[in-house]
Amino acid sequence: MNNDHMALQRLRDVLERLLGPEGCPWDREQTPPTLADYLVEEVHELVDAIRSNKPDDVREELGDVWFLLLFVTRLMEQDGHFTLEDVLDQASAKMVRRHPHVFADASFANLDALWANWEKEKKKEKADRGPFEGIPSTLPPLLRAYRINSKAARLGFTWTDADGVREQLNQEWQEWHAAQVEDGDSTEKALDEYGDYLFTLVEYGRRQGLKANEALDRANRKFLDRFAKLSRLAEARGIDLEGLDLDSWNALWNEVKQRHEPSQD
Numbered sequence: 001m002n003n004d005h006m007a008l009q010r011l012r013d014v015l016e017r018l019l020g021p022e023g024c025p026w027d028r029e030q031t032p033p034t035l036a037d038y039l040v041e042e043v044h045e046l047v048d049a050i051r052s053n054k055p056d057d058v059r060e061e062l063g064d065v066w067f068l069l070l071f072v073t074r075l076m077e078q079d080g081h082f083t084l085e086d087v088l089d090q091a092s093a094k095m096v097r098r099h100p101h102v103f104a105d106a107s108f109a110n111l112d113a114l115w116a117n118w119e120k121e122k123k124k125e126k127a128d129r130g131p132f133e134g135i136p137s138t139l140p141p142l143l144r145a146y147r148i149n150s151k152a153a154r155l156g157f158t159w160t161d162a163d164g165v166r167e168q169l170n171q172e173w174q175e176w177h178a179a180q181v182e183d184g185d186s187t188e189k190a191l192d193e194y195g196d197y198l199f200t201l202v203e204y205g206r207r208q209g210l211k212a213n214e215a216l217d218r219a220n221r222k223f224l225d226r227f228a229k230l231s232r233l234a235e236a237r238g239i240d241l242e243g244l245d246l247d248s249w250n251a252l253w254n255e256v257k258q259r260h261e262p263s264q265d
Helices: 003-019 025-029 032-051 055-078 084-098 111-125 141-155 162-183 187-207 212-236 246-260
Strands: none
Touching (some): 003 025, 003 055, 032 055, 032 212, 084 111, 111 141, 141 187, 141 212, 212 246
8 A cells, every 4th residue: 555545544544533433523413515615615725725825735725625525425425325436436437538638549639629529528428417507506706607608618609709709898898887877776787787797808818818716816815915015014104004095095005016016117
């Protein structure tokens, strides 16, 4: 048994101890549905560690996710549904089947052809599903919009070129603006039009190889990092941020940008 197998077995032994007669009362009360939210939370913590480029945190969060995956698998096995071996064998078989250009003698002219084959194989596996049913409803909305647009593009249900998306984006902008002007306090209408604009913007970014969810996450992190530096700068100068006028805020903000961002020259 190699080191990876031994480490996996140690983690499974820990889980068995926790679920045993002398184990942890909380763990013994859990079910797959009760663990679902914990799994979502841990995956978000893992993504945060990855995007923060903190390898030690990535290692820790991967361990937490592994533990929960094993936990759910063990509970399903306990109820007679499947085993860990079933899970891993199915995953292996699926990847081999969906990559005939790697594991068989198939060849594809380009990535579009490869993706078309991927969708074809998925359709065989889940013939009773519609093309969008495999996209989880619990995904963050920007990520879900990206997946919907990506799936629609593979089906051929999208704009023929970037110019078409730009025209649609301009149209959605005008409709959103009109909803604000014409409907006044009609939040529902403005919300609908704003959503249409964002959905189209996600597709426009996707065509440029940009993921909206990742891009917005980067923007959030950038803002928070700049604000932390602004706060430290203000503290060093004895400036009370409470009650600052907008010009003073902007002066500090621009100074932080100039100090900490590379020149565009």
